[in-house]
Amino acid sequence: xxxxxxxxxxxxxxxxxxxxxxxxxxxxxxxxxxxxxxxxxxxxxxxxxxxxxxxxxxxxxxxxxxxxxxxxxxxxxxxxxxxxxxxxxxxxxxxxxxxxxxxxxxxxxxxxxxxxxxxxxxxxxxxxxxxxxxxxxxxxxxxxxxxxxxxxxxxxxxxxxxxxxxxxxxxxxxxxxxxxxxxxxxxxxxxxxxxxxxxxxxxxxxxxxxxxxxxxxxxxxxxxxxxxxxxxxxxxxxxxxxxxxxxxxxxxxxxxxxxxxxxxxxxxxxxxxxxxxxxxxxxxxxxxxxxxxxxxxxxxxxxxxxxxxxxxxxxxxxxxxxxxxxxxxxxxxxxxxxxxxxxxxxxxxxxxxxxxxxxxxxxxxxxxxxxxxxxxxxxxxxxxxxxxxxxxxxxxxxxxxxxxxxxxxxxxxxxxxxxxxxxxxxxx
Amino acid sequence: xxxxxxxxxxxxxxxxxxxxxxxxxxxxxxxxxxxxxxxxxxxxxxxxxxxxxxxxxxxxxxxxxxxxxxxxxxxxxxxxxxxxxxxxxxxxxxxxxxxxxxxxxxxxxxxxxxxxxxxxxxxxxxxxxxxxxxxxxxxxxxxxxxxxxxxxxxxxxxxxxxxxxxxxxxxxxxxxxxxxxxxxxxxxxxxxxxxxxxxxxxxxxxxxxxxxxxxxxxxxxxxxxxxxxxxxxxxxxxxxxxxxxxxxxxxxxxxxxxxxxxxxxxxxxxxxxxxxxxxxxxxxxxxxxxxxxxxxxxxxxxxxxxxxxxxxxxxxxxxxxxxxxxxxxxxxxxxxxxxxxxxxxxxxxxxxxxxxxxxxxxxxxxxxxxxxxxxxxxxxxxxxxxxxxxxxxxxxxxxxxxxxxxxxxxxxxxxxxxxxxxxxxxxx
Numbered sequence: 001x002x003x004x005x006x007x008x009x010x011x012x013x014x015x016x017x018x019x020x021x022x023x024x025x026x027x028x029x030x031x032x033x034x035x036x037x038x039x040x041x042x043x044x045x046x047x048x049x050x051x052x053x054x055x056x057x058x059x060x061x062x063x064x065x066x067x068x069x070x071x072x073x074x075x076x077x078x079x080x081x082x083x084x085x086x087x088x089x090x091x092x093x094x095x096x097x098x099x100x101x102x103x104x105x106x107x108x109x110x111x112x113x114x115x116x117x118x119x120x121x122x123x124x125x126x127x128x129x130x131x132x133x134x135x136x137x138x139x140x141x142x143x144x145x146x147x148x149x150x151x152x153x154x155x156x157x158x159x160x161x162x163x164x165x166x167x168x169x170x171x172x173x174x175x176x177x178x179x180x181x182x183x184x185x186x187x188x189x190x191x192x193x194x195x196x197x198x199x200x201x202x203x204x205x206x207x208x209x210x211x212x213x214x215x216x217x218x219x220x221x222x223x224x225x226x227x228x229x230x231x232x233x234x235x236x237x238x239x240x241x242x243x244x245x246x247x248x249x250x251x252x253x254x255x256x257x258x259x260x261x262x263x264x265x266x267x268x269x270x271x272x273x274x275x276x277x278x279x280x281x282x283x284x285x286x287x288x289x290x291x292x293x294x295x296x297x298x299x300x301x302x303x304x305x306x307x308x309x310x311x312x313x314x315x316x317x318x319x320x321x322x323x324x325x326x327x328x329x330x331x332x333x334x335x336x337x338x339x340x341x342x343x344x345x346x347x348x349x350x351x352x353x354x355x356x357x358x359x360x361x362x363x364x365x366x367x368x369x370x371x372x373x374x375x376x377x378x379x380x381x382x383x384x385x386x387x388x389x390x391x392x393x394x395x396x397x398x399x400x401x402x403x404x405x406x407x408x409x410x411x412x413x414x415x416x417x418x419x420x421x422x423x424x425x426x427x428x
Numbered sequence: 429x430x431x432x433x434x435x436x437x438x439x440x441x442x443x444x445x446x447x448x449x450x451x452x453x454x455x456x457x458x459x460x461x462x463x464x465x466x467x468x469x470x471x472x473x474x475x476x477x478x479x480x481x482x483x484x485x486x487x488x489x490x491x492x493x494x495x496x497x498x499x500x501x502x503x504x505x506x507x508x509x510x511x512x513x514x515x516x517x518x519x520x521x522x523x524x525x526x527x528x529x530x531x532x533x534x535x536x537x538x539x540x541x542x543x544x545x546x547x548x549x550x551x552x553x554x555x556x557x558x559x560x561x562x563x564x565x566x567x568x569x570x571x572x573x574x575x576x577x578x579x580x581x582x583x584x585x586x587x588x589x590x591x592x593x594x595x596x597x598x599x600x601x602x603x604x605x606x607x608x609x610x611x612x613x614x615x616x617x618x619x620x621x622x623x624x625x626x627x628x629x630x631x632x633x634x635x636x637x638x639x640x641x642x643x644x645x646x647x648x649x650x651x652x653x654x655x656x657x658x659x660x661x662x663x664x665x666x667x668x669x670x671x672x673x674x675x676x677x678x679x680x681x682x683x684x685x686x687x688x689x690x691x692x693x694x695x696x697x698x699x700x701x702x703x704x705x706x707x708x709x710x711x712x713x714x715x716x717x718x719x720x721x722x723x724x725x726x727x728x729x730x731x732x733x734x735x736x737x738x739x740x741x742x743x744x745x746x747x748x749x750x751x752x753x754x755x756x757x758x759x760x761x762x763x764x765x766x767x768x769x770x771x772x773x774x775x776x777x778x779x780x781x782x783x784x785x786x787x788x789x790x791x792x793x794x795x796x797x798x799x800x801x802x803x804x805x806x807x808x809x810x811x812x813x814x815x816x817x818x819x820x821x822x823x824x825x826x827x828x829x830x831x832x833x834x835x836x837x838x839x840x841x842x843x844x845x846x847x848x849x850x851x852x853x854x855x856x
Contacts (some may be wrong), residue, residue, distance in 0.1 A: 015483040049503065053510060055443040060510040067521050068506035071499040075477065078496035082481060082488040093495050098571070143526070143547075 001167040002124070003028050006038040006134065006157035010174045011231040012076045013043035015083075021231065022083035024172075025129060029089055034124045036164065038134040038157040039080055041072025046150075062107025066136075066147045070096070073133035073153075081131050091129040094119055096136030096145075100163075101156060103137035103146045109286075110137055110146035112155065112218075115163035132160065154215035162222035169219070169226045171211060176230035177238035178203065178210055180253040180401040185389050188402035192252065193236070196243025199252045199346050200226075202378040205290075206342030207257025216240065243346065250347035251354070251399045256392050257340045258385055260290060260307040262371070263316055267301045267330030274327050275304060278320065285319055287312045291340070291373040291380060301330075305371055307382060310336055338370065339388040342380040343395055349376045361398035367391045429595040430552070431456050434466040434562065434585035438602050439659040440504045441471035443511075449659065450511035452600075453557055457517055462552045464592065466562045466585040467508055469500025474578075490535025494564075494575045498524070501561035501581075512557050519557040522547055524564030524573075528591075529584060531565035531574045538565055538574035540583065540646070543591035560588060582643035590650035597647070597654045599639065604658035605666035606631065606638055608681040608829040613817050616830035620680065621664070624671025627680045627774050628654075630806040633718075634770030635685025644668065671774065679773035679782070679827045684820050686767045686813055688718060688735040690799070691744060695729045695758030702755050703732060706748065713747055715740045719768070719801040719808060729758075733799060735810060738764055766798065767816040770808040771823055777804045789826035795819045 005025065012018050021037075028035045049068050053060045060068075077093040084091035100116035123130040134153025137146050148155050154171060161169035178200070181189040195203070197220035204213040210228055219226050219240065229237025268274055275294065282289060290307040297303075308316060317334050324332065348354040358379055362369060367390060371382035383391055396402065433453065440446050449465075456463045477496050481488045488496075505521040512519035528544035551558040562581025565574050576583050582599060589597035606628070609617040623631070625648035632641045638656055647654050647668065657665025696702055703722065710717060720734040736744060745762050752760065776782040786807055790797060795818060799810035811819055824830065 015480055019484065052443055052503075052507060056447065056507055057510040057514050061513050064506045064509040064513070064519070064521055067509070068503060071502040071506075074499040074502065075480075075496060078492045078499075079480060079484055081492040081495070082485040085489050085492070086485050091492070093492055 001033050002036065002161075002164050003033040004036045004038065004157050004161040004164065004166045004169045005172060006153055006170065007040065007172045007231060008153065008174070009040040009043050009046070011172055012039055012041075012080065015079065018042075018076070018079050019083050019086075021080060021172075022087055024231070025080075025084065026087050026089055029129060033167075035129050036120060036124070036160055036166070037080065037129065037131045038153055038160065039073060039076045039131060040134050040153040041069075042076045042079075045072040045075065063144055066107045066110075066145050069147055070133065070136045070145050073135055077131045077133050081129075084129050084131075089129050090127065091131055092123045093131040093133070094123070095133050096156070097138035099130075099132040099160070101132075101137035101159065102140050103148070105139040105142055105144065105146065107144075107146055109149040110139065112137060112148070112159050113140060115159050117160065117163050120160070120164065132156065148214075151212035152214075154212040155218055158215045158218045158222070158224050158226065161224045161226075162218070166224075169224050171215075171226055171228045172231035173210060173228065174230065174232070175210060176233060176235060177228055178208065178240070178253075181392050181396045182256065185256070185392050186254075186396045186402075189396065190402055192238045194239045194241065194243070195252055196346055197240060198243070198377060199344050200240045202342065202344040202375065203253060203255045206255030206344060206378065206380065207259070207340060208255045211240070250351050251343060251345035251401065253344055253401060254392050254395050255342045255344060256388050257342075258338075258388060259310055260338065260340060261310050261313045261334055261336040262305060262307050262338045262382060263313065263320070264333045264335070265304045265320060265327075265329050265331075266333070268304055269328045270297075270300050270302045274329075277327060278304065278323065281319060281323060282316055285315060287316045287319075291371060291382065293371045293373060307338070307340060307371070337385045338382050339385045339391075340380055340382050341388065341391050341395065342378055343399070344378045346377050348379070355379050357398055358395055361394045362391055365390045365394035367394070429461050430464065430589075430592050431461040432464045432466065432585050432589040432592065432594045432597045433600060434581055434598065435468065435600045435659060436581065436602070437468040437471050437474070439600055440467055440469075440508065443507065446470075446504070446507050447511050447514075449508060449600075450515055452659070453508075453512065454515050454517055457557060461595075463557050464548060464552070464588055464594070465508065465557065465559045466581055466588065467501055467504045467559060468562050468581040469497075470504045470507075473500040473503065491572055494535045494538075494573050497575055498561065498564045498573050501563055505559045505561050509557075509559050512559075517557050518555065519559055520551045521559040521561070522551070523561050524584065525566035527558075527560040527588070529560075529565035529587065530568050531576070533567040533570055533572065533574065535572075535574055537577040538567065540565060540576070540587050541568060543587050545588065545591050548588070548592065560584065576642075579640035580642075582640040583646055586643045586646045586650070586652050586654065589652045589654075590646070594652075597652050599643075599654055599656045600659035601638060601656065602658065602660070603638060604661060604663060605656055606636065606668070606681075609820050609824045610684065613684070613820050614682075614824045614830075617824065618830055620666050622667045622669065622671070623680055624774055625668060626671070626805060627772050628668045630770065630772040630803065631681060631683045634683030634772060634806065634808065635687070635768060636683045639668070678775035678779050679771060679829065681772055681829060682820050682823050683770045683772060684767055684816050685770075686816060687738055688766065688768060689738045689741045689762055689764040690733060690735050690766045690810060691741065691748070692761045692763070693732045693748060693755075693757050693759075694761070696732055697756045698725075698728050698730050702757075705755060706732065706751065709747060709751060710744055713743060715744045715747075719799060719810065721799045721801060735766070735768060735799070765813045766810050767813045767819075768808055768810050769816065769819045769823065770806055771827070772806045774805050776807070783807050785826055786823055789822045790819055793818045793822035795822070 081091040081093040102114040103110035134156040226240040292306040509519040509521040530542040531538035562584040654668040
């Protein structure tokens with residue numbers, strides 16, 4: 001069986017940790033498996049390279065920034081290969097390009113369009129551990145080095161697992177699985193044994209940092225079973241798979257995200273084409289929009305509100321202010337002091353009253369709701385940032401998520417959150 | 429005209445220096461030239477990567493060490509490309525592989541066997557400054573990343589200049605040219621305006637660190653004109669070319685090298701095959717031999733002495749001690765306290781008495797000669813390490829090298845020396 005293992009930056013932060021990763025890879029090899037290892041850059045390497053780039057250029061050309069950043073995984077994968085040799089295993093490190101990760105040419109956030117793992121298969125056939133640089137690929141047409149965006153190593157691992165028809169894709173991280181809520185906020189949060197791709201997608205989009213959204217999408221589209229587990233212990237983590245044979249728990253968990261801001265365009269004339277114009281321009285500027293809410297008012301104007309990553313806020317604001325006269329709106333406000341709390345559960349679509357229960361719990365906790373957005377398996381609300389802890393705790397309690405699966409109201413969801421960049425595309 | 433410029437590690441040691449290099453490249457571009465820039469890794473990057481490797485493995489596998497080290501130029505070339513963009517010039521950075529530097533598969537000291545600069549030409553045709561990672565290539569058969577050995581960026585630059593039929597290959601360094609002797613030892617040393625490939629080869633082999641021996645060999649074999657100059661000034665440096673139209677100065681300069689040790693095998697039975705056996709074994713162990721001296725004695729035994737890089741000494745000693753019983757020799761000694769002083773000049777082959785003058789000068793200065801080795805355009809002696817300064821000064825004075833070209837006894841030679849690794853193959 002082929003096993004794909006992915007180790008993130010904190011797992012390979014220094015040479016001692018790299019040696020520990022080598023021990024773990026060796027254990028899988030001794031277990032009789034063919035092992036493909038995907039590694040990120042060591043610890044803060046990427047940040048350090050970005051700092052150097054910023055000393056030279058405010059907006060460095062994407063092609064060259066990708067060339068620069070890909071030095072990071074090159075270092076970690078070569079060192080891991082050396083550590084494997086020290087343990088008596090032969091290993092071959094491969095760049096994204098050598099491993100056959102073919103992408104489009106969008107530097108900085110390239111998408112994988114093909115995987116041609118000939119050299120990986122050859123390495124496995126020759127008995128080597130194959131170590132692949134995560135996060136990077138090569139563009140099909142220009143043959144330039146590309147990167148998949150931050151956290152792209154998860155996607156590399158899932159894509160290789162799919163292309164190699166691997167038995168499992170293990171994502172090693174610094175938490176031991178996916179939780180019903182962030183344990184730092186909800187002490188009673190429970191680790192989930194399994195969660196479906198769909199739910200994991202909503203959890204990741206809702207702010208759970210344990211897996212990158214695109215990697216979950218890729219896993220869902222290609223039916224890849226992902227095992228999220230800790231690189232510091234050998235205990236089972238959380239399985240993310242297609243969920244066919246799972247009892248559908250009504251609710252899997254509560255995710256939250258404080259990495260977004262809320263932008264409001266006030267006094268927009270209620271006529272066709274305005275929203276289209278606004279969001280087309282934002283998309284062209286590569287601003288990632290999350291929740292969008294619009295209510296038509298009685299006086300013929302309306303407010304359009306949406307959430308977006310904090311980092312994209314100033315850019316979006318500038319762009320829209322230039323657009324104000326043309327669309328005839330009154331003003332733009334950007335509120336950075338918000339948080340999003342999401343309740344996720346594949347079972348909620350067949351259970352009425354879930355939204356009502358959630359809103360009542362928030363109300364009882366004194367939390368004011370500013371925006372609401374729903375999908376078939378998710379309810380998200382935007383609230384004040386300082387209310388996030390009581391809100392998550394209240395919702396977690398209301399659905400009894402701390403209890404092991406009881407009467408169809410089982411527990412599920414997500415791990416670490418906090419201020420940070422999200423990678424979700426628009427989902428409103 | 430195509431100009432190839434090479435900048436070493438000290439020229440790109442930090443982002444400020446990279447910006448200064450960009451200014452200089454821009455000046456060449458404004459001069460109407462197509463510019464190909466070859467860069468080394470920033471300052472101490474290579475040493476830092478080697479240190480990390482040593483934390484993991486005593487003898488890391490060559491393939492992986494090359495993968496690791498090539499991260500260094502990747503960083504410097506991408507940053508330089510960004511700096512060019514900041515100045516309003518478009519630039520494309522290319523790895524050794526992308527630039528078409530095809531090598532054999534000897535990791536750590538690969539030799540260039542072909543150059544296929546299609547992507548460089550394309551980049552130039554599109555109006556870009558093309559920036560190439562020095563020191564690295566890709567093996568023809570296995571398509572693995574290789575390195576050319578320390579200082580290999582000089583060779584990359586010369587090889588590209590040859591393949592592109594460039595007008596000049598400019599090697600930028602921290603000294604402003606090639607001197608008649610190391611100016612730190614001989615205050616009156618004179619910068620040479622021109623020196624022939626042959627003389628430069630002997631100077632480099634004799635310890636002048638300003639150019640790597642292999643790059644000079646490559647330049648000689650392919651007729652590439654090299655301009656060695658300072659990255660900190662715009663003044664002319666030293667031209668290294670085929671020397672056809674030069675007046676042949678009798679002596680071009682004095683080089684010295686304190687980076688070697690002397691190994692003596694005493695009491696070797698004087699019978700056929702012993703030397704062959706010794707040097708075959710040393711070659712297999714990748715020990716670089718420099719001067720070899722053997723005198724047959726009257727009692728049927730002989731001493732074999734040779735010099736070699738200090739770093740290779742312990743390995744050679746171990747290897748030869750194991751061989752002692754078989755070859756019937758008495759003992760091995762390794763003397764690290766020696767220096768080599770070489771007098772180089774294309775004109776000396778037609779002038780008798782040069783050796784006599786040199787030996788007399790050393791004798792007058794109280795310097796004892798331990799070994800002598802000569803070629804048609806070079807005389808080298810091995811002396812005590814602490815005698816190197818008076819020895820170089822005495823020889824420099826004896827041939828009047830401080831005076832600008834007088835009566836056929838013109839001046840020429842070499843720059844920086846000091847303890848360090850040499851790359852010469854056996855030349856005895």
